[in-house]
Amino acid sequence: MRMLINVPETVVADALRGMAAAHPELTVDVENRLIIRRDAPVAGTVGLVSGGGSGHEPLHGGFVGPGMLSAACPGEVFTSPVPDQMARAAAAVDSGEGVLFIVKNYTGDVLNFDMAVELAEDEGVRLAKVLVNDDVAVTDSLFTAGRRGTGATLFVEKIAGAAAEAGAPLERVEAIARQVNESSRSFGVALSAVTTPAKGTPTFDLPAGELELGIGIHGEPGRERRPMMTSREIADFVVNAVLEDRRPSGPVLVLVNGMGATPLLELYGFNAEVQRTLTERGVAVARTLVGNYVTSLDMAGCSVTLCQVDEELLRLWDAPVQTAALRWGR
Amino acid sequence: MRMLINVPETVVADALRGMAAAHPELTVDVENRLIIRRDAPVAGTVGLVSGGGSGHEPLHGGFVGPGMLSAACPGEVFTSPVPDQMARAAAAVDSGEGVLFIVKNYTGDVLNFDMAVELAEDEGVRLAKVLVNDDVAVTDSLFTAGRRGTGATLFVEKIAGAAAEAGAPLERVEAIARQVNESSRSFGVALSAVTTPAKGTPTFDLPAGELELGIGIHGEPGRERRPMMTSREIADFVVNAVLEDRRPSGPVLVLVNGMGATPLLELYGFNAEVQRTLTERGVAVARTLVGNYVTSLDMAGCSVTLCQVDEELLRLWDAPVQTAALRWGR
Known part of the structure; x- marks a missing residue:
């Protein structure tokens, strides 16, 4: 094994500690596994939250900041984050304008983000959700019903993030994210x-x-x-x-x-x-x-x-x- | 062999064509193997040129632009660029304020940059040179007399680049580069x-x-x-x-x-x-x-x-x- 790690069990927590040290412009919550832009929630703007299994870095944590994601929820390596994480992220970045979840199409991610929508809505956060499913290679796969979400995630997060930063309302940010995925x-x-x-x-x-x-x-x-x-x-x-x-x-x-x-x-x-x-x-x-x-x-x-x-x-x-x-x- | 290449002979030229396509803000001269910031020479500023064997990317080509290098000279993989390349880069970026060569301490690089200093000075370019030799692991190595130049190159190029961008004269940019290497x-x-x-x-x-x-x-x-x-x-x-x-x-x-x-x-x-x-x-x-x-x-x-x-x-x-x-x- 040629890995620069301590033990497999702490890989994600260790990486989050290292991100916190390198990026004072981010709020990194190691215990709750959240990476949030430090100025969140930003008044008058929609929050953008994504997440997924770790091991795809810089996706998603490296895309948190002005003009892109408001927060990212890293799961264990190649494992979906949990609904609590996502709901907590939504609450942390909601300015009152609502939150868009950007979800790569993997069964675990889809299920957990769906549960997080319910949790966050119970807390009074207005939620929308966009699925990314751009990979034309195969339909249905090991962890996926339908097409997998891969590289388009970067385009969706960047372009929807710019729309949110400019103050577009939730429905518009969602529509743009959907357009990017479909394109x-x-x-x-x-x-x-x-x-x-x-x-x-x-x-x-x-x-x-x-x-x-x-x-x-x-x-x-x-x-x-x-x-x-x-x-x-x-x-x-x-x-x-x-x-x-x-x-x-x-x-x-x-x-x-x-x-x-x-x-x-x-x-x-x-x-x-x-x-x-x-x-x-x-x-x-x-x-x-x-x-x-x-x-x-x-x-x-x-x-x-x-x-x-x-x-x-x-x-x-x-x-x-x-x-x-x-x-x-x- | 698990490489994403055509044939070994064209690896560097192929990469330069790919850089040219991705970075319209750079002038990439595939034939002469030069990566130059598009607005060079920048009036009133010292030019910064570095280079070395390819295979260390993004070093050096990825560090060309406002606030860092004026130009980079990529050699073949793990092989020094040639003096002509370096002299041509110096001529391309010299605004009349002179040019600083930033040289990692490998025998081939040192020899070729020394020859390039002569070539460029013959063309009327005022030259200074700073050696980077930060690697404490060993003295003298396969390709090196003295210590190898490694990670400090990034610090030297960034910090000296900022000084040059701010209009510092050649002697000052050189002194700063030297200070960064020594530190x-x-x-x-x-x-x-x-x-x-x-x-x-x-x-x-x-x-x-x-x-x-x-x-x-x-x-x-x-x-x-x-x-x-x-x-x-x-x-x-x-x-x-x-x-x-x-x-x-x-x-x-x-x-x-x-x-x-x-x-x-x-x-x-x-x-x-x-x-x-x-x-x-x-x-x-x-x-x-x-x-x-x-x-x-x-x-x-x-x-x-x-x-x-x-x-x-x-x-x-x-x-x-x-x-x-x-x-x-x-």
């Missing part, structure tokens, strides 16, 4: 398996010299295995899978995302091939983000997410954001 | 070996269940191998090694750096232990940065860099920066 599609590839702290050995077997096309962010099975392909071939396959599902009729945001263990040098090289194939297919690119954002612990691999944007979504994407992992503008 | 110490740990594209297999043998203390960012040998240690034990060992070499007499910047393949979840947990041991040792922490910044391709592991700061250095650290990998302020 987004993803496809991922694994070059190696993932090892969780609790298990200590790879969660599935992927022989060297093979890759798995359509992998999920917990190592859930994809569509097929093949002998190793070049970056160019992978880009063609991945972009084709995304475009077959939804052919954009306008410019797109591109996320070229690393699964955690693929070097940035390779991700940028892969981006060159993704851009080439998009150009060949006549898809106009408005903005591109390259990096490790929606990860799967130590898995090597990548995913591509395309999100078609109109002028409003692009303006919201470009709006300032100040989080641990995503920052631009003022 | 910085690093120590790194490998949990796995690194695999270069050209070789395709690990460059050294590190059995599972062992770690190497004092590793270099090219997988150069460290001080010793030990059976796997906990995050807490590693933090104690690493911080102790740094403090034994230089005991700060004032507050420090802390860089908890990932080598590339260690999940952010683990890095934050490791940071909690680093902060604990610094507190126990009475070292005051001014700022902390956690992430994969000075990497070694797919190596798992981490390093810690401490940089003692006075009020001026801290102010320069906090000054706005807008690069691909490091961004804050306006």
Whole structure:
């Protein structure tokens, strides 16, 4: 086991203590497992809360801050957070304008966020919920009924976060989040398996010299295995899978995302091939983000997410954001 | 080989094409292997140029932009860039106020930057040079006479970059860069070996269940191998090694750096232990940065860099920066 940890049982609590030390601009509640922007609740704005199993960092905790999430609820590694956590987060960030839950489509997350909606509404918080289900690789999977939520989560959180920051009402923030999800599609590839702290050995077997096309962010099975392909071939396959599902009729945001263990040098090289194939297919690119954002612990691999944007979504994407992992503008 | 590449020969050129596509705010010259801020040369300011072998991304290309580097020269993987590249970068960013070369202490880099100084001076550019040699693990190494340059490079580039952006003259920017290097110490740990594209297999043998203390960012040998240690034990060992070499007499910047393949979840947990041991040792922490910044391709592991700061250095650290990998302020 090649992990930089103490014991598997304290991995999430240890990480939260480390986040607290590095980010005084956040309120990190280690006991209750919450990461909250320090100035929450922000008067006159809708609160945005997301969360999910840990092991996908910087998602979601690294996206908490002005212009993006109000709070994040980390669960144990690859395990849903609990309803109490989510309800507590909602109460902490509600300014009276209501709260939007952004939920990746995994069975545990969906159930627990649903229970949290009831808990929070009992406390008088007005709630809305948006499901992210952008992964075109498979329908129904190890932990999912329907499609998995992956890279589009970043687009939903950023764009809805900008709308909330600008003072849009709950119904509008929800509609924008829904539009972003509906406009987004993803496809991922694994070059190696993932090892969780609790298990200590790879969660599935992927022989060297093979890759798995359509992998999920917990190592859930994809569509097929093949002998190793070049970056160019992978880009063609991945972009084709995304475009077959939804052919954009306008410019797109591109996320070229690393699964955690693929070097940035390779991700940028892969981006060159993704851009080439998009150009060949006549898809106009408005903005591109390259990096490790929606990860799967130590898995090597990548995913591509395309999100078609109109002028409003692009303006919201470009709006300032100040989080641990995503920052631009003022 | 689990790499997201086409062929080893085009890895760097492919990555530069991918950077160009993702970062319209940069001028990326794929043929001449240069990454330059688009508004260079900036009138009235000193130019900052760094570079080195590729495979350490986001170092250096990810640090080009307002408030940090003016240009970066990427070499082949783990191979020094050539003098022509560096001289060309100097000419491109010189506003007439001169250029500072920031050079990590590896034999090839030192020789080539020295030749580039001559080339650039022949072209009428006023040059200064600062060597970064912060790694306390070993003196003299595979590619180094003296100490290796590692994590402190980020501090030197950021802080000297802020001074240059503010209009400080060449002598002052050079003195600040030198002060930052002299105030910085690093120590790194490998949990796995690194695999270069050209070789395709690990460059050294590190059995599972062992770690190497004092590793270099090219997988150069460290001080010793030990059976796997906990995050807490590693933090104690690493911080102790740094403090034994230089005991700060004032507050420090802390860089908890990932080598590339260690999940952010683990890095934050490791940071909690680093902060604990610094507190126990009475070292005051001014700022902390956690992430994969000075990497070694797919190596798992981490390093810690401490940089003692006075009020001026801290102010320069906090000054706005807008690069691909490091961004804050306006």
